[in-house]
Every structure is written in structure tokens, then in C-alpha cells.
Amino acid sequence: MYFEGDIEDMISFEALGRDPIPGYGPLSPDYNNHQQFGQYQNIEAAKRRGLELGADYWVNDWHLEMSFEHLDIYNKKTREKTPQGFADKLHLAAAYTYQPWDLTLGAEVNHWFKPDQNPDSYVSRGTTYYRVRDDYTLANIKGTWKPKTGKYAGVELVAGVNNVFDKQYINARYSETTSMVGNERNYFVQFKKTF
Numbered sequence: 001m002y003f004e005g006d007i008e009d010m011i012s013f014e015a016l017g018r019d020p021i022p023g024y025g026p027l028s029p030d031y032n033n034h035q036q037f038g039q040y041q042n043i044e045a046a047k048r049r050g051l052e053l054g055a056d057y058w059v060n061d062w063h064l065e066m067s068f069e070h071l072d073i074y075n076k077k078t079r080e081k082t083p084q085g086f087a088d089k090l091h092l093a094a095a096y097t098y099q100p101w102d103l104t105l106g107a108e109v110n111h112w113f114k115p116d117q118n119p120d121s122y123v124s125r126g127t128t129y130y131r132v133r134d135d136y137t138l139a140n141i142k143g144t145w146k147p148k149t150g151k152y153a154g155v156e157l158v159a160g161v162n163n164v165f166d167k168q169y170i171n172a173r174y175s176e177t178t179s180m181v182g183n184e185r186n187y188f189v190q191f192k193k194t195f
Helices: none
Strands: 002-018 036-059 062-075 089-098 103-112 121-124 127-130 136-145 155-162 186-193
Antiparallel strands (some): 002 036, 089 103, 121 127
8 A cells, every 4th residue: 555645734843953042152162051942833734655565375274464664754845854753664473373272373573674863863951862763673472262163162362472572662753762662571361252
């Protein structure tokens, strides 16, 4: 699927420079120690363009799937990307169903590529903060028991582990030092009964 669209008056955060203290202009040695200011402003006209590819394949008791996502938003006047990051994502998954037990075991890998940031950093109180500059990969595993016949028909039991390797990951729109990181390794169990 390919999509594109125009956005009018899109709100975006724009850096406006540093505090205007007399005698502390851009050539001042203390210039980088002053607070940088920004403001939410409307981008008069922005363009959004994206691509999503997906494939599912079933062969005997195996299920394989793959998808890829790409999204760009840029200012139509300046032709520059808007200052918010989007990372391309690749998804791969495989699952095997052992029919005699109605048991499915599967794993998935999600990989976010290094985002193309604009700008890639900002300065606050003399410290430079970089937005996410790295790619990262998460892996999950899951097992599902869903009997089709017998006294347990209608029962569905799911158990798994998300973020198997306990990797820290950050949404592309944040800085690398943010405390807003993704979930650590976690375990889950779900039970469902259909009557």
C-alpha cells in the first residue's frame, strides 16, 4: 500500500534560538550556556508520504509473515522533513502448529532502522541532546493452546515473553537521554473461554 496526503496548518515544534540577553549574542563565549527556546507553530502546508508492504505465507503447519513500514512528513515550502522522527520498521514472524495437541509456538522480530532526524539534536543550558540516532531490534515469543474438539474446545490459553533480550528502546521522536523508554522484558498469560 502506498499513500500520500496534504496536511494544512500542521502543528510542529520549531527551535527559535536562545534567550535574548544583551551582550550575549551568537559570538559570545557564553552563548551555548543560555536556554534555547522553541515554540509550537503551524506549518502552512506539509506532505505526508508512506509505504507499507506485507506478506503472509502458509505451508503445511507453518505460518510465515513479513511487513515493512515507511513514513515521511515534510514541509512543502522548504522541502525539509518536519522536526519529528519516524523510523522505518521491518517485522518478521514465524509460527508452527503441532496439530495433535492444537499447540502453536511462534516468534517475531521487529527491527526499527536508524531514523533520518531533522534536526538531529538540540541544545539546552549548554548541553547538546541528540534525538534517537540508532536502530534497535526487539524479539518476542508466544505459545497458544486452542483445542478444536473435546471437553476443552472453546478454551484459548496464550503465554509468552515480550522483549526477550531485555533491550532498551526509545521512540524516534525523543532524545537519547529520555526516561520514556519502552517496556523491559515482560511475561504474560492470557485465558479465554468461548461459550
